[in-house]
Amino acid sequence: MDVKVDFDFSDFEPFMKEGETEFLEVVDKVGYEADEYDKKHGSYIDRSGTLRKSNKHTASKEGLELYNDATAPNGYQYASKVEGHGFMVRSGGALFAYKRLKEEFE
Structure with a gap:
């Protein structure tokens, strides 16, 4: 008694592209959102x-x-120089983005 298995993966690539x-x-x-966060919350005078x-x-x-x-x-x-002086230019947005991406993908 032989078992024959036939798989069709033709829809796999479109599925991966969509994902x-x-x-x-x-x-x-x-x-x-992170760009806007940093524009709004930057701790420096621009x-x-x-x-x-x-x-x-x-x-x-x-x-x-x-x-x-x-x-x-x-x-x-x-x-980088402004961040080095203790002001938030991109670091606040980076933390914001990290949190948001965790929310989106967990």
């Missing part, structure tokens, strides 16, 4: 408006990257 798309949508949404408008994010399969691309005239990363 990846949903994942990226959620991660991107949380990235925008005299030029550069720091707050330079908060950005990238969503990918690997996860969420938050960054601030403000560069001082002499080339250094201005947001």
